[in-house]
Structure formats: structure tokens, C-alpha cells
Amino acid sequence: MxxxxxxxxxxxxxxxxxxxxxxxxxxxxxxxxxxxxxxxxxxxxxxxxxxxxxxxxxxxxxxxxxxxxxxxxxxxxxxxxxxxxxxxxxRVVGHEPLDVYLLPDPKQPFYKWYNKEKGFLCRLFLGRMIATAFEKLESENLSYCDISGKNILVRTKNKASVQMIDVDNIYVAGRGNPGVLGTPRYIAPEVVRGLNTPDIFSDNYSLAVILYELLRVGHPYISDEIANGSPEDEAKALAGECDYISPENSTHLLPEDVVFTTRLKNLFSRCFKDGKFNRLKRPSAKEFEFALIEASNNIIKCPHCGAWHYPRKTGKKWNPCPWCDGESSPKARIQFYDFFFEGTDYQKAYCDFEKKSQPKATKKTATNSYVIKDDFKNRVPRFYVVGEKSYTMGASVAENCFSIYSKNGTCTLVNDGLDMPIKIKHYGSTNFTIVDKDTHCDLKNGDTLFFEIGDDSPATIVEASNQQFGLIKMAMFMEV
Known part of the structure; x- marks a missing residue:
């Protein structure tokens, strides 16, 4: 009928x-x-x-x-x-299905199709927007049930946008039965087996699959052998009856090291190894949101072919661009640290630290890093300073902290996101420059930035064994 x-x-x-x-x-x-x-x-x-x-x-x-x-x-x-x-x-106007980024165009060479427009940078950005959308849905205890490249519409020109259609499948766990179990390629194994109806945990699985495909252009359970096998072999793989693919048996996909950071690699491994049948071990949408922002902040544009890629080193030498083998390396980066010190005066403690005359308890621990993109407004996310744990479910993790404008070899910091000043200790000096909100300062190699986000003092102060200790978030600007 x-x-x-x-x-x-x-x-x-x-x-x-x-x-x-x-x-x-x-x-x-x-x-x-x-x-x-x-x-x-x-x-x-x-x-x-x-x-x-x-x-x-x-x-x-x-x-x-x-x-x-x-x-x-x-x-x-x-x-x-x-x-x-x-x-x-x-009607959603000016968008196209995400499938145009998942299914290679047979009329174009693969490298041209993958790197069209802003290529890898665009894919990471779209992935983050998709993860953000599902994190907000998850915060309302809702599941989408039918994640697919056809139901996610994207726009990358002008103002980027992601829109989800076919919301008739939105589902609250425990309330009746969902109208659809999902698109076979993205259905979680427990739903395929009839052990569970779709819910937030199955959405987390489906989201991980579509993000994996967006970056590697292939399914996490379809190895080289299965890709060349029968439809029945593929159906078993999609049902989770095969092991998570490895670099050795997935040569028909883009290499992991080309498209994944260590953090992304670990999240996907958690989902498709540990989380295949243990749903509680699957990464949340927010975890992917943080990881994709971090990844997009650590790529550069090749000056020869224009492809965006991670700058990698072998020893002290920068590896060539993975797409054209041309020389490609970053010009500058910012490394963030947690600076732990004795006392309450972080400025004195850091000056002593540089002179190597600090107490043994003083140390700095590396956290996030940000590679400066040339001729670009580099927007540094707020969570690099306030920490990921401060973000509750539903809160935006893309909120800006400050920006760095890179133009003609000069990097200028603009305090356009923080309500408090940023203090900069210029390399070789004991003086601190204050950069108030909506003001700016040029950065030089070795400059150190301090972010005074303590509740009652510039740093977070704690007491232990009748001594006071401080913790402050800092960052170092380094020309590479």
C-alpha cells in the first residue's frame, strides 16, 4: 500500500x-x-x-x-x-546533507574532494557543531534515534550551520517505543540485537560513528577484508560482530595519525572497543566536543597545497605535509600550564622559578596547547583557562577566552572574552603588563600569560600542613 x-x-x-x-x-x-x-x-x-x-x-x-x-x-x-x-x-534553505562529506565524489580525486573549501579544518568544525547539538539534546534527556548523513544538514559558507531534520524520531527513554531504530550503518549493537531501545547511550555510539566517518571516511568496524567482502560480511560488521579496525587492516581509510589527535584516538577506542557492549564506557557528546575543538586548535595550513593538517615532528625535524610532502611547519604556539607554587604571590614565585631558586614544591604542568594559524583570528576557548570540569551539561564549550591576531609575522593578543585582565610577563623582564578587557598587546617569543581567576585572590589558594600554596593558570607564547 x-x-x-x-x-x-x-x-x-x-x-x-x-x-x-x-x-x-x-x-x-x-x-x-x-x-x-x-x-x-x-x-x-x-x-x-x-x-x-x-x-x-x-x-x-x-x-x-x-x-x-x-x-x-x-x-x-x-x-x-x-x-x-x-x-x-x-524548509531548511542553503544547506546540504552531511553525506557530501562522508561519501567521496567519484568525479574528483580523493584529496581534492576531502580538502575542498577549508577541508580538514571544516570537518573538525562541523564535527564539533554536531557534537554540540547532541550534547544539548542529551542535556534534555532526549535521544535522536536516527543519526545519519542524510538527516544532518550543514552549511559551511557565510555563517556555518548544522540542522537536524526528521525529528519525529526524538525519543525519551522509557516513554513508549521509538518509531524507528535508526539507519543500519549507525545503529548501536545492543539496539540491533533487540536488547535495548534507542536512548542517549545508543546516540553516543551513533554520534561516534558519524564523527569517525567524517574524519577517516570509513566505518570503524569495516576492515580492508570486509570492504572487499560480501554484503553479509558488511552487515555483520555494522552489527558490531567484528573487532574495531586497526591501522594495519584499514588501509582503505585515511591513516589515524593524519586525522586523529591522541585524545580523539582514545575516545574512539573507548567507544568501539570498551563501549561496544558496555554502554557506560562510551564517550559523551561533550567529550567529543572538547576533543574536536582541541584538534581544530592544533592544525596548520600547508603553504604549498593549502591542505590543513596536524604539524608532526620526528625527532627535532618537522614532518612534511601528509597530502603533498611539501615542507610545512607552525610559526608559533601557546602552551598552557597549571602553575603550582608555595605562598600566595604567583608573580614572585614565577620569577624565582625562572631563576631556578624556587622551593621544591613549585612546578608547572602542561595542559592544553594552541597552534597559531597565520593570517587568522585565533580564538582561544575559555575552557583552556577555566578548565573542562567547570562546564556543566548544556553549557557552551566554544565560548571565547581571548584572541590572537597573526599578521605579517606579528602576533597580537586581544582580551575580548575575559572579564578580568590578563597579565603578561615579557621574556627577560620582571615587569608585568596588564591587558584589560577589550585592549591588546603584541606578543614576543617567551612571553608568559597569567589568568587571575581565583575567587578571592588572583590565584587559587589552599592551606596544607600550616603552609599556603597557590595554583594559577598560565600560558607561554613560543615562536617555533
Whole structure:
């Protein structure tokens, strides 16, 4: 009976709101139903095949319509019940399916397709936006159920945007049954086996798969052998019946070291090894959000081919660009540290530290790093200074802390994100320059930045064994 809704161009359908919608061009069809454009160009209408048009689906649509969804999820605008069951949503303009970044274009060489526009930088940025959207959904105890490259629409030109469609599958764990289990390539193993219905943990699995594909262009369970095998072999792999691929048996994918940081590598390993059947070990969307921001802050643009890549070293020598083998190395970077010292005066403690006359308890521990991009506004995220643990669920981790403008070999720090001043100790000097909010200062090699974020004092002070100790976040600017 599926053909009842396959040829309804020109038909007028009426929503529960009383609004009338004239169906025009059919733009998609699948196992659930058919999607039409609407005559005004402002809406899209999805109609369900008869076997899916149950009272449960209508109840689910009413539930989704009243749920307050995060901004990146296109909401249900109106419901259709007679003579066809379906819903109306706003048409997303100027976007394209994420599939254009997941499925190589056979008409282009792979390296050109992967590195189109801003290439790897764009992929990391889109991945972060997708992770952010799902973290916000997770904070509302909602799951999407049907993550796929077709249901995620992206825009990279002008103002970047990510929009999720087909929200009729939004689900609250324990509330009825979801209308769909998901797209086979992205369904979590326990859902495939019928052990669990989709929920936040299965969404975490699906999110990890799509991020993995966005970066490596391949599935985490499809090895070289399976890629050249039968459809049955692939189905078993997608169901989680095969081991997580290794660098040795995944040569048809981009190498891990080209597209993953150590942190990303560990998160994917946790998900696809430890988390395959132990759902609680899967990384959250927020963990991927932090990792993708960190990764995007540690890549550079090759001056020869224009591809974005991680600068890697073998010994003291920078490795060539992985795409063209041309020489490519960073010009400057900022290394962040936790500086732990005795007493309460971090300025004196650090000057003593540089003179190597500090007490034994004084030390600095490296945390995050940021590679400065040439001719670029480098926006340093706030969590580099305040720490990841300070971010609660639903809070934005992309919030700016300060910026560094790199132009013609000069790097200028602008305090455009912090409410407190940044203090800079210039290399070779014992003086500290204060950079107040919305002011700037040129940086030189070896300059040290201090961020006074203590509650009652410039540094966080604690007492132990009748002694006072301080902790302050600092960073060092280094020309490479």
C-alpha cells in the first residue's frame, strides 16, 4: 500500500492547525514514508506509509511537537492525521546533507574532494557543531534515534550551520517505543540485537560513528577484508560482530595519525572497543566536543597545497605535509600550564622559578596547547583557562577566552572574552603588563600569560600542613 502517498503532487492536505498545504515536488522517499516540498517554498511535508501510520505515531508526533528542542533541531510545525498521517516542518534553505562529506565524489580525486573549501579544518568544525547539538539534546534527556548523513544538514559558507531534520524520531527513554531504530550503518549493537531501545547511550555510539566517518571516511568496524567482502560480511560488521579496525587492516581509510589527535584516538577506542557492549564506557557528546575543538586548535595550513593538517615532528625535524610532502611547519604556539607554587604571590614565585631558586614544591604542568594559524583570528576557548570540569551539561564549550591576531609575522593578543585582565610577563623582564578587557598587546617569543581567576585572590589558594600554596593558570607564547 506504499504507493498511496507516492504520487500526491498538487494535492492539498490540511493540518490540525487548520492550515492547508499544497504538495509540490517529491524530494525524498524511504521505508517510513515520502517527503514533499510545499507550494509556498517555506515548508516540507513528510507523509507516512500506511503500515507506519498508527495511533502510536500520531501520539509520538504530538509529543515531539510540544517538546522544546535545542536550536539545531528543526521542530514539528503542524500535524496531519486525515487522510494521511504526517507532519510539517520548516524548509531548511542553503544547506546540504552531511553525506557530501562522508561519501567521496567519484568525479574528483580523493584529496581534492576531502580538502575542498577549508577541508580538514571544516570537518573538525562541523564535527564539533554536531557534537554540540547532541550534547544539548542529551542535556534534555532526549535521544535522536536516527543519526545519519542524510538527516544532518550543514552549511559551511557565510555563517556555518548544522540542522537536524526528521525529528519525529526524538525519543525519551522509557516513554513508549521509538518509531524507528535508526539507519543500519549507525545503529548501536545492543539496539540491533533487540536488547535495548534507542536512548542517549545508543546516540553516543551513533554520534561516534558519524564523527569517525567524517574524519577517516570509513566505518570503524569495516576492515580492508570486509570492504572487499560480501554484503553479509558488511552487515555483520555494522552489527558490531567484528573487532574495531586497526591501522594495519584499514588501509582503505585515511591513516589515524593524519586525522586523529591522541585524545580523539582514545575516545574512539573507548567507544568501539570498551563501549561496544558496555554502554557506560562510551564517550559523551561533550567529550567529543572538547576533543574536536582541541584538534581544530592544533592544525596548520600547508603553504604549498593549502591542505590543513596536524604539524608532526620526528625527532627535532618537522614532518612534511601528509597530502603533498611539501615542507610545512607552525610559526608559533601557546602552551598552557597549571602553575603550582608555595605562598600566595604567583608573580614572585614565577620569577624565582625562572631563576631556578624556587622551593621544591613549585612546578608547572602542561595542559592544553594552541597552534597559531597565520593570517587568522585565533580564538582561544575559555575552557583552556577555566578548565573542562567547570562546564556543566548544556553549557557552551566554544565560548571565547581571548584572541590572537597573526599578521605579517606579528602576533597580537586581544582580551575580548575575559572579564578580568590578563597579565603578561615579557621574556627577560620582571615587569608585568596588564591587558584589560577589550585592549591588546603584541606578543614576543617567551612571553608568559597569567589568568587571575581565583575567587578571592588572583590565584587559587589552599592551606596544607600550616603552609599556603597557590595554583594559577598560565600560558607561554613560543615562536617555533
Amino acid at each position: 506504499q504507493n498511496r502517498i507516492d504520487n500526491l503532487q498538487g494535492t492539498i492536505v490540511t493540518g490540525e492547525s487548520g492550515k492547508r498545504y499544497r504538495l509540490s515536488q517529491k524530494i525524498d522517499s524511504g521505508s517510513q514514508g515520502v517527503v514533499y516540498e510545499e507550494d509556498s517554498g517555506n515548508f516540507v511535508v513528510k507523509l507516512y506509509h500506511e503500515e507506519f501510520a498508527s495511533n502510536h505515531v500520531i501520539e509520538q508526533l504530538r509529543f515531539v511537537k510540544q517538546v522544546k528542542l535545542p536550536p539545531n533541531f528543526v521542530p514539528v510545525e503542524d500535524l496531519l492525521c486525515e487522510p494521511h498521517v504526517g507532519f510539517v516542518m520548516k
